[in-house]
Amino acid sequence: DLYQAVTNQAGRYVQGGGCTSVGVAGLIHSGGFGSFSKGFGTAASGLLEAEVVTADGRALIVNACTNPDLFWAIKGGGGGSWGVMTRVTLRTHALPEFFGGAWGKIKASSDEAFRRLLARFFDFYSTHLFNPHWGEQVKIGSDNTLEISMVCQGLDPRQAPQIWAPFFAWVKAAPADFSATNELGARATPARHWWDIEGNPSMIQDKRPGAAPGHGWWKGDQGQVGAFLRGYDSLWLPATLLQGEQRQRLVDALFAGSRYKQIGLHFNKGLAGAPADVIAAALDTATSPALTEAFALAIIADGEGAAYPGMARAGVDLDAARRDARAIDRATAELSRVAPGAGSYVSESNFFNPRWQQAYWGEHYPRLQTIKRKYDPDGLFIVHNGVGSEDWSADGFTRLA
Ligand SMILES: Cc1cc2nc3c(=O)[nH]c(=O)nc-3n(C[C@H](O)[C@H](O)[C@H](O)COP(=O)(O)OP(=O)(O)OC[C@H]3O[C@@H](n4cnc5c(N)ncnc54)[C@H](O)[C@@H]3O)c2cc1C
Numbered sequence: 001d002l003y004q005a006v007t008n009q010a011g012r013y014v015q016g017g018g019c020t021s022v023g024v025a026g027l028i029h030s031g032g033f034g035s036f037s038k039g040f041g042t043a044a045s046g047l048l049e050a051e052v053v054t055a056d057g058r059a060l061i062v063n064a065c066t067n068p069d070l071f072w073a074i075k076g077g078g079g080g081s082w083g084v085m086t087r088v089t090l091r092t093h094a095l096p097e098f099f100g101g102a103w104g105k106i107k108a109s110s111d112e113a114f115r116r117l118l119a120r121f122f123d124f125y126s127t128h129l130f131n132p133h134w135g136e137q138v139k140i141g142s143d144n145t146l147e148i149s150m151v152c153q154g155l156d157p158r159q160a161p162q163i164w165a166p167f168f169a170w171v172k173a174a175p176a177d178f179s180a181t182n183e184l185g186a187r188a189t190p191a192r193h194w195w196d197i198e199g200n201p202s203m204i205q206d207k208r209p210g211a212a213p214g215h216g217w218w219k220g221d222q223g224q225v226g227a228f229l230r231g232y233d234s235l236w237l238p239a240t241l242l243q244g245e246q247r248q249r250l251v252d253a254l255f256a257g258s259r260y261k262q263i264g265l266h267f268n269k270g271l272a273g274a275p276a277d278v279i280a281a282a283l284d285t286a287t288s289p290a291l292t293e294a295f296a297l298a299i300i301a302d303g304e305g306a307a308y309p310g311m312a313r314a315g316v317d318l319d320a321a322r323r324d325a326r327a328i329d330r331a332t333a334e335l336s337r338v339a340p341g342a343g344s345y346v347s348e349s350n351f352f353n354p355r356w357q358q359a360y361w362g363e364h365y366p367r368l369q370t371i372k373r374k375y376d377p378d379g380l381f382i383v384h385n386g387v388g389s390e391d392w393s394a395d396g397f398t399r400l401a
Pocket of ligand 1: 027033034
């Protein structure tokens, strides 16, 4: 609804989520990323003002001048911990003329060729894509595949394919080592139609009875609809890993980790390489500052198809689920070697993260605790691994401290 109103109808840009199923209030509390966050920042940093009903029943206006502490806390301090957000005012930006992307899937014929492919890709990424234009992701597969699903903003239909041409040419020049299992390509199209649902081959329209005509989701997100997760983890990878000899360590870690599980690198969820004002705005939110030093968020996750209560389907294979969960832990451990103490994105993270305070909020955690005590002294709003939850039993009903 937000994209339809702001972009399709008004011709402006607003920072919402990448997946169209993501709401607004939870996204702002998460920090929150869209496909173009490397250019426009997080959803939290786009918040100008909100109305929040706090634990004592008051409806407070929060902004940079009025209740600035609560304003800061709801910008990335985690959903369900501060009050009920009932109204928001978000910053909008001029809409670039074009959005676009690059796509394809490359399979290497050997482990050695795959390492070379990764090394070449990160050379290419560091010199051509590590900037505010490019976001979204690549997937590094256990089967020696590199799947590209990247997006760009502010590049015209000539520039986007031109940027990728040397990398694609390098891949095609070595057919014994690399094959494109999905066509390789890049393009840009008018930004105003990016979130069109009808007639957009990248979107699936919500055809359920009563669904609004402008509702739908990206085809690429279909696997997430109702998914049953077996495990999940994420790490912010520092941009220093792109520099000099560090780049080889990054490649080695990604190769080693991908032996256990596919690793997704979400470049739009790390703000290193973003404009200075975007970095400054993100540093003025509760999210861990590690976000601004990371070139990408690595996500390692797996699951199976939709599993709703009451739905007729085969039972969950618990042994396979546990094997998957362990494999995710092992892949994460390989990346942790090159990113020790890495931060993690609160809303796409490991439910069991033992150091969640530090991982989600870093040095901001003590300040968040102080604000929590001020606005919710009796702990009305407690969620799993949310600010202040360490003082409560796991079900959130009994105060421990
Ligand atoms: C399929 C899927 C795709 C995703 N894609 C992205 C993505 O592209 N980018 C990204 O950054 N994140 C993504 N996420 C994570 C997502 O940002 C968070 O789940 C976010 O919280 C969703 O916002 P929501 O408004 O839908 O919140 P909900 O999921 O409804 O709620 C999340 C939390 O926020 C609280 N909350 C909700 N509304 C309010 C309110 N009005 N006031 C106070 N607290 C509230 C809830 O109590 C809950 O604790 C995705 C998650 C899923 C499951």
